[in-house]
Amino acid sequence: MRSIGILLPLLLSLGTTASLAEDDPEHGRQLYATCAACHGAQAEGNRSLNAPRLSHLAPVYVVAQLQKFKAGARGGSSASESARQMAAIAGTVADDQAMYDIAAYIATIGGGASAKTLAGDQEEGARYYQQFCAACHGPAAQGNLALNSPRLAGADDWYIVAQLEAFRSGARGTDAQDRTGKQMRVMAGVLPDDDAVTAVATYIRSLAE
Ligand code: HEC
Ligand code: HEC
Incomplete structure (x- = not known):
């Protein structure tokens, strides 16, 4: 620990050339x-x-x-x-x-969650979420970076819907280079219909409280 304390400022003061600073x-x-x-x-x-x-x-x-x-x-x-x-x-x-x-x-700017804009079936949403989403995004939607899965708790509920619809329609997650988007596109497809999308987004929004 002590050597890191000494080395880090030294390295920073020298600046980095090849890799990112x-x-x-x-x-x-x-x-x-x-x-x-x-x-x-x-x-x-x-x-x-x-x-x-x-x-x-x-x-x-x-x-x-x-x-x-x-x-x-x-x-x-x-x-x-x-x-x-x-x-x-x-x-x-x-x-x-x-x-x-x-x-x-x-990452330095904190803040509370945005206003709720949805009123889907939260219990139904919880069932979908725990069955299909929690494995990657975490039981409290906190995200799992090892699985490239972002935090969803705190996200705008309307944006969650928009992105699920984008994955479902192929507007997002279909580009050949987009490996992680493709994974998510498969999962967005397991939700049966628009009501399920609204329900799961309503539930995720409730986790920000
Ligand atoms: C196999 C793991 C996995 C599962 C299961 C999964 N996701 Fe994802 N999800 C991801 C990954 C990876 C991304 C990031 C995609 C990217 O890099 O563009 C993502 C992105 C998202 C996004 C976009 C967030 C943003 O800020 O861009 C939403 C919304 C989302 N997931 C919701 C869900 C919901 C709802 C479910 C359950 C129906 C679910 N996910 C299931 C892996 C998963
Ligand atoms: C002209 C308006 C506009 C400006 C300026 C803008 N953005 Fe965006 N940004 C958007 C919109 C709209 C989306 C949603 C895209 C979508 O629906 O897929 C977005 C999405 C994003 C996302 C994806 C978030 C997620 O969870 O999926 C990131 C990250 C982002 N912007 C970062 C930035 C940064 C950093 C800058 C400044 C360099 C920036 N944006 C400037 C409009 C803007």
């Missing part, structure tokens, strides 16, 4: 100004722009999604207009370092 949330804060226009100053989301809350997401997931948008694995020609819009923005983020810095900044 340490995340810089202050630099991320400056870059986030562009994002705030849609996602809000507190990364709380803005429903009227279809821009989701981001503050509940782990940095590694934020980076993974930005990389996908930038590479066209998400937000390509078959995607929704919202996703294509986000892909265009991701194309303007300079490089992976900038993505890590922005994600590190987002």
